[in-house]
Amino acid sequence: MTKKITLNMITCRSIFQGVGMEAGKTSQKYFNACSIIEMHPEDMKKLGIWKNTNVRVSSSVGSIVVKAVEPRELLVPGLCHIPMGPWANRIVPAYTFSTGEPCFKGFDVEIEPAINEPILSAIDVVKDACGLPIK
């Protein structure tokens, strides 16, 4: 049986995401910077995965495959981070509590190993959700 763990998700900016964005949203830099999930090594152990393994992250609104990496900026166990971008936004709940502001930080996600599942490109992540043809 595959293991699953529940963590608290935050989505934030990172300088790599910023540089990647300016290098081009279709660039490898952007892909490398944003199609990841940062997790505490202890949480990886609980999930039974090595770092740099693909995982499926699911929230109340959707799910996405990204690569689990060790955090560059230290996280406490139980907290995880996907840099802002199309991958993160596949799982961000859009409900705004009448403020206009969706819930980008602080929502539960379930994480399971997805070693053999591919990570979609930035454009495909969005097109796939919109039902548009993917090359």
Place this chain on the structure above:
Amino acid sequence: MTKVVKDVICPFCGTLCDDVEITVSDDNKKIISVRNACAIGAEKFNHTSLPGRVTRPRMRQPDGTFKEVSYDEAVDWTAKTLVNARKTLMYGWASTSCQAMSVGHEIAEKIGGIVDNCATVCHGSSLIAIQDVGVPSCTLGEVKNRADRVIFWGCNPAHAHPRHMSRYSIFPRGFFTVKGHKGRKIYCVDCRYTDTARCADEFIQVQQGYDYELLNAFRTAARGEVLPDTVGGVPKEKIYEIVEELKGGRFGVIFFGMGLTHTMGRNHNIDIAIALTRDMNDFTKFNIMAMRGHWNVTGSGQVLAWQYGFPYAVDLSRRTKARYQTGETTSVDLLIRNEVDACFNIATDPGAHFPIDSVVSMSKKPTVTIDPHINMSTEISDLHIPVAMVGVEVGGCAYRMDNVPIETRKVVDPPDGMLTDVELLTKINERVDELMGAK
């Protein structure tokens, strides 16, 4: 021979660094090197000369591919879409100039659109709080020259505003801050040990989502009242100690970011941070400032506010008056409830930065995206119109995060025949006039 353009304003983040030096080729077409900018700013300038840049409008075909069309066709399609729609969401504006905004707003008034900028998913919560309780603030120049107590709360300038700390908030020596970093005490409150926390003298690790409680505890401590043993994971002794240090400063400032605006509580988190700032003014001079992220988003708020009275999410569909109600006229809500029937994106990428449900909703409507580059929004749009990059290929006015307007510079020529935002919007405006006159 190359030449150097000095005092260039960086067009990426709300810090609007104004000391960038750029070497350009003598025909004014190519950027050769960039000095003084951070990694993101340098990448922004270098992006102009990346191969594969789209230089003409592209229209989506039934098979999903894009076909090049002329600017005239693009203007006509856009104007018709705007005139035929009952309610258009005109979103973005953060990477363009205030001059372009004013033309855009003229179009919005005529066609009854809703004008929203990226504060809606960023510092919108802060704007709600500021409307509710006001804001004791200052300029970044004052921070540089006076601040000796600096708090970064839920923001990470090391990543989001890379030169903020060296130009204004931690390292520079100013008129009353001759010792630079040594004369300042820096605090960082965050749920992660960020790179900004590394630069701080004191890191206060708050449990994710407990910022309101912690701010409330700071207020309580400032009044000398009793605290529970820990608040949001922070021991009470620490809170009392920091509050005393803050009181002992001559000039304090709280910089706050998405850690407050995006978490549960939203505007209430900012409310109480402003209330703490007000309380601290009983003891010393204290200020608070939003770390506005996307370049000229502050400018969009300014232009909208002086034209219509509201800084974002302005609904002009009633024609005779402007309306604003967060949760109702804000982009994400409009899209997830399917309350608009066309989308017009300019100078911002909702495709990458909106929650997916709203992006899906956008993709089902006639959509035009005006942006110099290919991004997630252009790829789900029916029409992509490329334009010159503001702050690089054309000048214009932009506002820094502390609401100081700065006139930006043109550094190189745009690709041949490419329109600027102002030129394009003026053409669309004229075409809208023609179509509406004929109605």
